[in-house]
Amino acid sequence: MRTLATGLWLPALFLAGLLFSYLPAFHHPAPHHVSIAVAASPAATAQLQHELDVAAPGGFTLRPTADAAEARAAVLHQSAVAAYVPDGPHPLLYGAKANGAALEPVIRETFAAVAERAGGTLAFRELVPTVPGDASGSGLLYVVLSCVVAAYFMVITMQRAVGFGLRAHVATSIGWGAVTAAVAYLAGAYVVQAIPPNPLYLLYLFLVTQAVSLTAYGLVPFFRGFFPGIAITLFVLLGVPSSGGAVPVQLLPGFFRFLHPILPMGNAVDALRSVGYFGNSQLLRPTVVLCAWTAAGVTLILLGYLRQRRRLAQVAADQTMTEYVPGPPAEDPTVMLPRPVALAPHQHHFGDEAPMLTGRVTDPSGQPLPGTTVTVIDTHGRQLVRTRTDRNGEYAATGFSEVVAVVIAIMPGRPAAVAQLLLDPAAPVNQDIVLGAQLPETREPDGSGP
Structure with a gap:
């Protein structure tokens, strides 16, 4: 059962x-405090x-403006989603x-009914259309999602990067x-043509990759094998429905509207929307939040590094100062503990x-020493594994707790x-060793060899 739980918890989380994130967010969209x-x-x-x-109780929030020009400007600067000009027999609605x-x-539909009750016919004018290649208006979401998923899986696969x-991990994240x-x-703007071409997009797409990858990597020392589930929950399972890219945030339930200005995906979509369509009018909050997530990731990485250093020192001190007392056998005989084994360097395959x-x-000159015996013991002198270096002087082992x-x-x-x-299943270690120079041969007093 424990093996099944270990293997199935992540699919169960998905x-x-x-079911309980996407369905509640998308199944019944209704307007909430839409600014007009x-x-x-x-x-x-x-x-x-x-x-x-x-x-429609709570559906719309209206604010008066001096004239039609001011109402129109409110839409272009994202301080309102639409503008309504009720004068005359043909009231005018500006949309984006x-x-x-x-x-x-x-x-x-709402303001057509308003105009009809007033005895008029609504006229509509589009102020900010999407690009021709984005008829559904979801192009920004999928460009951001591609960066988020690529950053997440990079962290997952790089956990297998031995040495x-x-x-190196941080440099890989940046690169x-x-x-x-x-x-x-390039794919979104020029190949698919689903987003407007604007080089400033590069900055915000890069920021969202760092917010995801550095934070996910920073979670590894604290949550170990559970960090993939925590990261995918934050950045995809909650991030996509609250992003406002698939369904506008004004149509989402309250929980997802609350998450929208907090999680990286929603801020990245808002930043790209502002850059591509609204002349950089509302960039402060998305920029600050994405930078804050990136800074939080860097902080977690540093805290994890310091935590590992303290743990190494503490464990070494405890094992040096106390006598070895054999631990009790595992209560569950079906649980197989890791067994250290030697491996052939560079010959392991996926899976x-x-x-x-x-x-x-x-040796001191950097030449490999094939056939060297490498023994790994614990601090009580118990041998964990023994192997020999190959023709390139390399060795490998696994299975350590x-x-x-x-x-x-x-x-x-x-x-x-x-x-x-410190050997840790969550953090592979590369330990290069330099052996001293060849010792001179010792001879007997009569001059004979050893």
Whole structure:
């Protein structure tokens, strides 16, 4: 049962997430506090507000403007989703499809009924259409989603990168983020033509990759094998429905409207929408939030590094100062504990158990030393695994539980070398070893060899 639970918890999380996140968000969209600029007096606007509150309670929030030009400007600067000019027999509604393609029909239907009750016929004018290649208005969502998913899976697969330290992981995150942002932008703007071409998109696509990848990597030391579920919940299972890219945020239930300005995906979609369609009018909040997520990821990485260093020192001190007392046997005999084994360097395939310890043994000049015996013991002297280096002087092993270990490299005719390190299933280690120079041969007093 424990093996099944270990293997199925992530698929079960996906199932629950799609059923209880996507379904509640998308199955019954309804307007909530949709901001409309009205070119009318405060008294006339209040009367219209009362009329809409009766028809759709909480659905619309009207604010009066001095004239039609001011109402129109409110739409172009994203301070209102639409603008209504009630003068004359043909009241005019200004819309912006780029602010939510699914929201525009709802607004038009509502204000057509308002105009009809007033004895007029509604006229409509589109102020900010989407690009021709994005008829559904969801192009921004899928460009951002491609970057989020690519960043997430990069962190997952890089956990198998043996020998990659902290700096290498961070450098890979930055490099992969730049490549992902460039590919997503070029494909979306020039290949599919689903987003407006604007080089500033590159910055925000890069920021969202860093917000996701650095935060996910920072979760690894604290949640270990559970970090994929936490990351996918934050960035996809909750991030997509609250992003406002598939269904405009004004049509979502309250929980997802609350998440929208917090999670990276919603802020990335808002930033791209502002850059591509609204002249960079509302960039402050998305920029600050994406930078804050990136900073939070860097902070988690640093805290995890310090935590690992303290744990290494503490475990080493505890095991040195106390006598070894054998632990009790596992209560569940079906639970198979890891068993350390030696591996052939560079010969593991996808699906095989990844090496946890790798390294290369060389002489002081950097030449490999094949056939060197490498022994891994714990701090009580118990042997965990023994192997020999290959023709390139390399060795590999896996199957360790979390333990402070000592690696000993021995080759006849050279002084032995010893290194102490922390072996952790969640963090593969590369330990290169340099053996000293060849020892001179010792001879007997009569001049004969040993």
